[in-house]
Amino acid sequence: MNLEFSADDIAFRDEVRAFIAEAYPAHLRGKMEEGEELSKEDYLAWHRILAAKGWVAPGWPVEYGGPGWTATQRYIWSEELARADTIPILPFGINMVGPVIYTFGTPEQKARFLPPSLSGDIWWCQGYSEPGAGSDLASLRTRAERDGDFYIVNGQKTWTTLGQHADWGFFLVRTDPAAKPQEGISFLLIDMKTPGITVRPIITLGGEHEVNEVWLENVKVPVENRIFHENKGWTCAKFLLAHERTGIAGVARSKRGIERIKAMARAEAGDDGQPLIRDPDFARKIVELEIDLKALEFTELRTLASESAGKGPGPESSLLKIKGTEIQQRITELALEAAGHYGAPYFRGINQDGNAFPIGPDYSRRVAPTYFNMRKTSIYGGSNEIQRNIIAKMVLGL
Amino acid sequence: MDFNFTEEQSMLRDALARYLADRYDFETRRGITRTDAGWQPAVWRAFAEELGILGAAFSEAHGGLGGGAVENMIVMEELGKALVIEPYLETVVVGGGFLKHAGGAAADALIGQIIAGTATCAFAHAEPQGRYNLADLKTTATRDGAGWRLSGHKAVVTAAPWASHLIVTARTGGGQRERDGVSVFLVEKGAAGLTTRDYPTVDGRRASEVYLENVAVGAEALLGNEGNGLPLVERVVDEATAALCAEASGCLKKLHEGTLDYARQRKQFGTPIASFQVLQHRMVDMFMAAEQAVSMTYMATLNLDAEARERAIAVSSAKAFIGKACQSVGQSAIQIHGGMGMTDELAIGHYFKRATLIEGLYGSVAYHLRRCEALSLADAA
Secondary structure: OOOOOOHHHHHHHHHHHHHHHHHOOHHHOOOOOOOOOOOHHHHHHHHHHHHHHOOOOOOOOHHHOOOOOOHHHHHHHHHHHHHOOOOOOOHHHHHHHHHHHHHHOOHHHHHHHHHHHHHOOOOEEEEOOEOOEOOOHHHOOOEEEEEOOEEEEEEEEOOOOOHHHOOEEEEEEEOOOOOOHHHHEEEEEEEOOOOOEEEEEEEEOOOOEEEEEEEEEEEEEEHHHEEOOOOEHHHHHHHHHHHHHOOOOOHHHHHHHHHHHHHHHHHOEOOOOOEHHHOHHHHHHHHHHHHHHHHHHHHHHHHHHHHHOOOOOOOOHHHHHHHHHHHHHHHHHHHHHHHHHHHOEOOOOOOOOOOOOOOOOHHHOOHHHHHHHHHHHHOOOOOHHHHHHHHHHHHOOO | OOOOOOHHHHHHHHHHHHHHHHHOOHHHHHHHHOOOOOOOHHHHHHHHHHOOHHHOOOOHHHOOOOOOHHHHHHHHHHHHHOOOOOOHHHHHHHHHHHHHHHOOHHHHHHHHHHHHOOOOEEEEOOOOOOOOOOOOOOOEEEEEOOEEEEEEEEEEEEOHHHOOEEEEEEEOOOOOOOOOOEEEEEEEOOOOOEEEEEEEEOOOOEEEEEEEEEEEEOHHHEEOOOOEOHHHHHHHHHHHHHHHHHHHHHHHHHHHHHHHHHHHHOEEOOEEHHHOHHHHHHHHHHHHHHHHHHHHHHHHHHOOOOOHHHHHHHHHHHHHHHHHHHHHHHHHHHHHHHHHHHEOOOHHHHHHHHHHHHHHOOOOHHHHHHHHHHHHOOOOO
């Protein structure tokens, strides 16, 4: 056993660190720091830079455009991205549908969809959840009926993240209503410009427009856009869910989050006028968080090590999801606590120009909306209750 | 011992509850939060004229109904259940509290206007540097002839955009964070030299940054004694904190009940999610927290007239307990609602947001725990 990075790994770290420092667009710097909402162009700007460098999809096999990095290198990469506080790479194409396409797709589907997914020319969204099918995803009812070379799709999807920007969506639809729930589902790629698709915003607690409802009314989808066999879409769905969970621990981002809390706690005065970071109660909360994050980090590293040894991500990744999201949420709780009175103002739509009186320090601006927003993490991607069920069943054999 | 409400108190609660059920539904409230005004003066008038609740906690000599802290508790719990925006806490509990305790002709006159619904207050106390320390003040008041001149910056003054009067704390002596030298002033919102920057808060209410630049007030503006105002501030803030606990109790009750309703009707895996034991236990925890929040609110309210140390321990114990409950019950409500809990469309998220702000109002959990430690462990050391 050995904790040290090899000389090669350190050289790699220096290389990617230098690249990020040079290539990350100046106009995006500080956006993550202030928790600003990001535009489509913000996401795409950084995505395209990484795509040009060949680094946008670190987990993809080389033949499909991955950089061929080891698991350790991928880990270093995510650490460095978080360290520089870059805006995240959108997961829908890179971590979700991309791996499904190169694993289950035909050569034609791979050639058609993988290159534009890498380049950023296709923005993907996920059509999984329905109003009646959340944790119980297999109960989904959106119907696809075969009509010659097409499927006619009718139904409603919900919680479609950033679907307002999407060019294409990957959808789970029911193609055999008579079969058992998991056995009558197919995996379709749908052009979001197809007539009959309506995307409606859902505004969330912090005032964000992040998720959407997607209504499908007699939407014609060519059969050639189905991935894998008809009625075997659940295989793709399960594969994708396992993929979605790797990296969901968000260790590197959480480290950055704790750094941010520390910076706030150095700047804010406690009740005694001393910096908040010297307040023993607050300091203890930070340290407890750091300890729990360390436990998560080393659990993730062990998972990574066994992944490098050839084992795919298993149900253990549910542990990473549960603990990772709990830590992300606690970070937002601490930020809100650190902000004190200035956690209360709601800045959406308020002009903070230089002529107006300022309202509190910049670092407090979005702590409350972010706290509200991050409650989603223990709900999405399989709620933490579902994740515990998975561990109970698949890991503990209960 | 008697935890029963009198007949008058029960009537007060029922009348207010009925009014709010009829006239203050969630959609109405949402509409109001989006208007420029941000509140409903018509509702305030109804509170004064139709319901008469604005006088419930004032003595008959002042033209009120002769009640006090228990009436404030009853009103605030109902306001909490309906997520009422209008400034009862700031006007009746805080404003009214200062005026009652300080006394004097100017105070008496303003109490009359509060009861009539023509005056509204906000408490311009906290400052950007001071966190929850009530003595941490940089705002100054200096003598100017018979009156005073006030200068300083007050932070996140809730309900200030709607207020006709501000209760302003300032130093007439002593250094920043010293107990001595704090004085309390009644200042008209329209006074020359007083400017505000108004903004919404994340719970759908409004607040202001208040800037005072040589604001001139008369001698009668001083509430209580010069330089010895901190005990008065502590008393009124304890009263306000107890009232806030009552509001939280109402809010927690709705979070608990709303979650129970949702879990009973929401089906997954072919059965209502309320049938899952892991969620049942979580809802039982919510229920217990909501019940004990009510208990702690009674405890705090019934100790408001105790001597200062006992009162402070009671109030801080309640607020520390209820602050934690706001977090745990609020988070559980969202979690059990799943994605629906994250939307702006459902009331549940708005209760969660209000509960979250209540956590930090008039002192965080950490602040109140420390206050309890300092007061109740002092003997042990």
